[in-house]
Amino acid sequence: xxxxxxxxxxxxxxxxxxxxxxxxxxxxxxxxxxxxxxxxxxxxxxxxxxxxxxxxxxxxxxxxxxxxxxxxxxxxxxxxxxxxxxxxxxxxxxxxxxxxxxxxxxxxxxxxxxxxxxxxxxxxxxxxxxxxxxxxxxxxxxxxxxxxxxxxxxxxxxxxxxxxxxxxxxxxxxxxxxxxxxxxxxxxxxxxxxxxxxxxxxxxxxxxxxxxxxxxxxxxxxxxxxxxxxxxxxx
Amino acid sequence: xxxxxxxxxxxxxxxxxxxxxxxxxxxxxxxxxxxxxxxxxxxxxxxxxxxxxxxxxxxxxxxxxxxxxxxxxxxxxxxxxxxxxxxxxxxxxxxxxxxxxxxxxxxxxxxxxxxxxxxxxxxxxxxxxxxxxxxxxxxxxxxxxxxxxxxxxxxxxxxxxxxxxxxxxxxxxxxxxxxxxxxxxxxxxxxxxxxxxxxxxxxxxxxxxxxxxxxxxxxxxxxxxxxxxxxxxxx
Numbered sequence: 001x002x003x004x005x006x007x008x009x010x011x012x013x014x015x016x017x018x019x020x021x022x023x024x025x026x027x028x029x030x031x032x033x034x035x036x037x038x039x040x041x042x043x044x045x046x047x048x049x050x051x052x053x054x055x056x057x058x059x060x061x062x063x064x065x066x067x068x069x070x071x072x073x074x075x076x077x078x079x080x081x082x083x084x085x086x087x088x089x090x091x092x093x094x095x096x097x098x099x100x101x102x103x104x105x106x107x108x109x110x111x112x113x114x115x116x117x118x119x120x121x122x123x124x125x126x127x128x129x130x131x132x133x134x135x136x137x138x139x140x141x142x143x144x145x146x147x148x149x150x151x152x153x154x155x156x157x158x159x160x161x162x163x164x165x166x167x168x169x170x171x172x173x174x175x176x177x178x179x180x181x182x183x184x185x186x187x188x189x190x191x192x193x194x195x196x197x198x199x200x201x202x203x204x205x206x207x208x209x210x211x212x213x214x215x216x217x218x219x220x221x222x223x224x225x226x227x228x229x230x231x232x233x234x235x
Numbered sequence: 236x237x238x239x240x241x242x243x244x245x246x247x248x249x250x251x252x253x254x255x256x257x258x259x260x261x262x263x264x265x266x267x268x269x270x271x272x273x274x275x276x277x278x279x280x281x282x283x284x285x286x287x288x289x290x291x292x293x294x295x296x297x298x299x300x301x302x303x304x305x306x307x308x309x310x311x312x313x314x315x316x317x318x319x320x321x322x323x324x325x326x327x328x329x330x331x332x333x334x335x336x337x338x339x340x341x342x343x344x345x346x347x348x349x350x351x352x353x354x355x356x357x358x359x360x361x362x363x364x365x366x367x368x369x370x371x372x373x374x375x376x377x378x379x380x381x382x383x384x385x386x387x388x389x390x391x392x393x394x395x396x397x398x399x400x401x402x403x404x405x406x407x408x409x410x411x412x413x414x415x416x417x418x419x420x421x422x423x424x425x426x427x428x429x430x431x432x433x434x435x436x437x438x439x440x441x442x443x444x445x446x447x448x449x450x451x452x453x454x455x456x457x458x459x460x461x462x463x464x465x466x467x468x469x470x
Contacts, residue, residue: 110345
């Protein structure tokens with residue numbers, strides 16, 4: 001019987017290639033998309049197409065708006081109260097990179113763990129990368145190993161030793177160009193993957209944010225045509 | 236300046252007493268209620284009243300419907316597909332106690348961690364109890380210690396050593412009667428707390444589920460009147 005694995009599918013290039021690698025390993029893929037506050041409908045539709053084309057057994061989309069509790073440029077404005085009772089941390093904002101989302105991968109892996117245990121599976125695939133995103137603490141191998149330990153303590157299946165949970169991060173040491181070559185080899189439809197932090201129009205990319213720049217450079221270095229529609233800003 | 240602490244407030248008796256203990260310790264309380272699929276509006280309203288009466292600085296309610304990914308009597312019917320592609324785990328359901336929710340506290344603590352870091356705080360209060368809920372792996376001290384280690388690896392504040400996250404579980408070794416006495420001492424309005432797994436009517440309790448039985452016995456043993464409106468079933 002095919003082994004089930006939950007794949008965290010953001011709809012970005014990395015998670016799409018991660019899903020393709022899980023399929024290549026023969027896993028029965030259960031794709032999980034967590035919908036942050038300001039995700040667009042076309043991004044969800046693209047994730048659905050990726051899951052369907054890559055033969056996912058099931059694709060779940062879970063809305064979760066953490067913008068009211070997590071300070072980040074990716075999740076909206078600061079929710080920290082500005083009254084007299086405001087804690088010291090409210091002034092610390094600038095020290096945190098604007099695209100870092102507090103505890104993001106802890107939350108994503110927690111949700112993926114719930115599904116993995118429910119399915120009787122053991123593996124969670126996540127498209128984290130420690131090369132381009134070296135500033136993110138929750139993209140490091142030591143974080144992923146710590147989550148595995150936690151998962152085995154946290155769950156019924158882990159405690160009863162029915163399961164030994166593993167977090168698989170096949171892209172963690174790859175460059176963007178290497179990831180793109182892997183995706184190309186596996187037939188990933190890059191036109192359905194999005195990377196832009198702040199899309200200026202449906203299915204388009206700004207071309208100038210960090211994520212867009214890393215993506216464009218990656219395609220250039222890989223020597224593979226980039227199907228992304230970039231709407232380059234002039235200012 | 237008052238130290239901020241995030242309190243996971245389900246609206247149950249235990250979390251209400253936990254919030255009162257955090258206030259007694261002088262914390263500025265940021266109460267976080269995660270709304271599962273079938274929570275009722277009156278339960279949210281009760282949580283709001285508890286947070287307000289106990290002087291919480293802020294109360295956030297976050298909808299999160301995990302019923303499509305987590306198999307449990309508390310979150311709805313099994314989401315596990317029954318087709319030919321269904322994994323081995325689909326048949327394991329009965330081995331898991333029906334009220335156990337896979338990875339629940341991992342998810343709740345992950346969300347609380349996001350808010351705690353955003354606030355510049357270090358403490359998360361959770362009303363877990365290892366006495367009445369000894370079967371739950373994610374109510375044990377070793378799970379909470381593992382989460383603390385994870386939190387310090389997962390976050391910017393932890394890695395930069397600005398924060399050392401702690402999970403506070405002041406009720407973990409108390410009996411239900413002791414918890415009720417603590418709540419009574421601190422003026423917790425028990426009429427606004429609910430415990431029933433399956434309320435038969437708004438602001439009522441079935442009186443017969445495990446949670447109701449533990450609650451009733453607790454009030455009896457504590458010698459404190461139980462304001463709960465039980466709708467006892469005859470069958």
